[in-house]
Amino acid sequence: MHMKSAPHLLNEDRAEYQRVLDEALRNAHERPDLAAVGLRLNAEQLRTMALNATALIAASAAAEYEHYVKVRREMRTSAAASASGSVLSPAVGQSADGGGAGFAAVIAVLAPVLAGTAAAIFLLVGYILKMLSPTPSFADALLTAGWFFGALTAAAILVAAVGLLLTALRNGAAQVAEEVPAGELPDEVSRAKEAWRHALLERGILPFLRAALADPSADPASTAPPRPVSRIPKIGFSGPEFSSPAEGSTAGQRPTFTSPDFTSPDFGGPEHRPD
Template sequence: MTDAPHLLAEDRPDYERILDEALRDTTILDALRTPEHHLNAEQLRTKAMLAADTVAAAAGPEYRHYLGLRDDLARSGRPDRAAGGLGSELSGRLRADEGAGLFPVLTVLAPILSWAAAALLLLIGYLLRAARPALPLGRSVVTAGWAAIAIGIAAMAVGIVGLLLTALRDSSAGPAGQDPQLAADVAEARRAWHTALLERALLPYLHANLGSDPALSTHPAGRPVPPEMLSPGYSRPGYSSASFTSPGVEGLTDPEGREPRTAEFTGPGYTAPGFTGPDEV
């Protein structure tokens, strides 16, 4: 399957998780316990990780279908700025605001207006009752003020219920701008890829490599490195330090650096300057 898509970096954690699931399969565990298979589970896992692209190619059709649906879902969630520009974006926002309707606006304004009216009515009513206790208008205004408080509380309760219902609806609909049916198709395609990766790719590969040699480690440049080169005490082949000898105890080495010769060194002619002490008194 040379046309199989390359396994993307964001999908490698899924590959690794399905690989761990395959290594826990009973047929693999029973085969690892047999003496003729000298690989352990960790060595088998290392080989499957190094050959991830080759192994995943067996589930290439499902993976290609999953990638296509995932790209469609990502494009459906992005606004098409190039097609409509700023005008289309503003018109979309206006249509969204129109879709909200009058009811949400009233649920927000009704408590504020009701409590403002209640405060004013209660203030006027209690002032009238203090000035003219016998006047029935003061009692009526106070009653209207308390009724406005009750109306504000009821409007606030309705607004809270509506807000909760809107939040539940938006959470079930998924991210803004994405098609819920397309999101469900992407999830189904991902599960189908995982199943194909387990049954058609990883399990056959693990069974086929139970009796193989351990995987070679990978050099930083991408070349395989034999295991013996990774053992402690290994030095690079074909290399020895350059010949070097230090000066002998009797002198320096000869010009070729092989045999010591006696050092011949005489200091330059030098005598201390004449000096006479002070005259004795």
């Protein structure tokens, strides 16, 4: 049957199925073929029946749904690839443009480390030489160089912090700009979704509601949820009739058998042959 080959609705599409169903029930008064809504079966009963028959109804729009899921998956794959590429493209592009930004990033990272190391070495050696007697003449020069590299370290750290802050702000603004149109589906995905909704409504939900309203076995007074109305004809089979034999008839009596009489043959010599 076609229903077995139809894909099951994904969890993210079940809400859309319910929206199409609710729209059909809400606009039922505009359709003459659904004018009986509220007489025998109300909208809530029909909604429960349609939700119980989701697989049957969704099978009527299986081709459109498969196309919609395929197009949406391709769109998400391409969007994920472009997003990952946009993260790497600024660094790659900046390095390609003369390598200025890449070189600046390297300097911003290495400058504080190198300047701090030089400052520590010069200051340590300078103060050790100051402890000697007599004090070497170049001890003051080492201390001056140490303090110079110390100031350079502080400046490099400040520049690196400002650079990181600007980079974070720029990336955050780019991410917000990318997320603004994300709520709008591309044209191809939107058309595929609308085609599935239309097929689901015209070939699935509306015929099911008409069949439910025309089914006399649906009991609107029952407190239990009404059973889903299947549009698949039922095939009935009747078993062969078996009747027990009537009492007193001879047809049911067992036949009687008599065992044959067997007599042993007379065996003997020639002298015992009968005359």
